Amino acid sequence: MVTGLFDSLASAIRNQEPVALAEVVEIAEGVPASLLGAKILVRPGPPPEVLGSLGDPDLDRVVVRDAVGELSAGLTATRHYGVHGEARARDLSVFIESFAPPPRMIIFGAVDFTAALAKVGKVLGYRVTVCDARPVFATRARFPMADEVVVAWPDKHLAEVGGSLGGRDVVCVLTHDPKFDVPAIVSALATDVGYLGAMGSRRTTDERNQRLRAAGVTDEGLARVMGPIGLDIGARTPEETAVAICAEIIARRTGREAPSLRDRPGPIHRDHAAALTD
Amino acid sequence: MREVLSDIERWRSEGKRVALARVVALEGSGPRLPGATMVVSEAGDVAGSVSGGCVEGAVVTEALDVLAGDGTPKLCTFGYSDDEAFAVGLTCGGTIRVFVEPLTW
Numbered sequence: 001m002v003t004g005l006f007d008s009l010a011s012a013i014r015n016q017e018p019v020a021l022a023e024v025v026e027i028a029e030g031v032p033a034s035l036l037g038a039k040i041l042v043r044p045g046p047p048p049e050v051l052g053s054l055g056d057p058d059l060d061r062v063v064v065r066d067a068v069g070e071l072s073a074g075l076t077a078t079r080h081y082g083v084h085g086e087a088r089a090r091d092l093s094v095f096i097e098s099f100a101p102p103p104r105m106i107i108f109g110a111v112d113f114t115a116a117l118a119k120v121g122k123v124l125g126y127r128v129t130v131c132d133a134r135p136v137f138a139t140r141a142r143f144p145m146a147d148e149v150v151v152a153w154p155d156k157h158l159a160e161v162g163g164s165l166g167g168r169d170v171v172c173v174l175t176h177d178p179k180f181d182v183p184a185i186v187s188a189l190a191t192d193v194g195y196l197g198a199m200g201s202r203r204t205t206d207e208r209n210q211r212l213r214a215a216g217v218t219d220e221g222l223a224r225v226m227g228p229i230g231l232d233i234g235a236r237t238p239e240e241t242a243v244a245i246c247a248e249i250i251a252r253r254t255g256r257e258a259p260s261l262r263d264r265p266g267p268i269h270r271d272h273a274a275a276l277t278d
Numbered sequence: 279m280r281e282v283l284s285d286i287e288r289w290r291s292e293g294k295r296v297a298l299a300r301v302v303a304l305e306g307s308g309p310r311l312p313g314a315t316m317v318v319s320e321a322g323d324v325a326g327s328v329s330g331g332c333v334e335g336a337v338v339t340e341a342l343d344v345l346a347g348d349g350t351p352k353l354c355t356f357g358y359s360d361d362e363a364f365a366v367g368l369t370c371g372g373t374i375r376v377f378v379e380p381l382t383w
Contacts, residue, residue, distance in 0.1 A: 009279075037351040
């Protein structure tokens, strides 16, 4: 039994560094009982850093490879192997849990809706950044709940961090000022961000779409922008609007139309893989 | 796991042994996803959860059993059965498998 594994896991989770824990949770008859509970901790690298062992170098090698794969997708799954790592055997069930860093929510615009959205974003487990070019508004004092408050033009900020955005991450543009939101949206469209929403009335949205087209955004690009932002739940206050926005973020990620549960049949929980992983 | 790290560290610093219970599989409807974690100290302190409340009590019992035993982990299955009206299960009809082990690593 390797000790110190939990401390390494706890430290990686706290520091928001990606790590996966692979553990034998079920064994077939004839497999040594000592393998139950055997575990390895994997940091993706490259090269992967491995702590612990499942008792066989070939098994360790394939499990580490699979753990790195699950981790890069942010997925948690059970896989089956032979005692020497054979792919088609089912001697061992190995539970691979991914601890991916939290997804990111970048909010452009330090407006009154921003604090409420940052709060709800934190509740959902996002690492929240508030970004605005105006130092008077983009202050820690106004957004104590955010992980990060950045004074910068949106396109400058995205030029720095946009390359690392992926399908789990979201960008919300709340400035509703074309001077800020057009460059913010154009820059966000150049990333792989999973959700891109822009606040504004129907009129603001129409005008913004014209400006976006003039800036060279295609139909395909415009179709990625959720604007006016949020689900149609009659939200009025900043807090209600934050819920409407976050509900839309969830529904877009899971590919659901978001009517009330009562008004449609089918299972409440369907796609486990689409859930926000911890 | 993230939400129970501090509890684990506090109990261990108090010299208490700790059992870790994690959902490793879910079939059908179920409130918590694989990875949902509950921890139980030998003194009976509990943090985290593995379901919407249906099987927490049974998992605490299993966790204390594992701590009282020889250190062998245990895979527990909780499901719904019409035949066993009083058996512990999930009212939502799903089946969860919970791996319970002493946290000696």
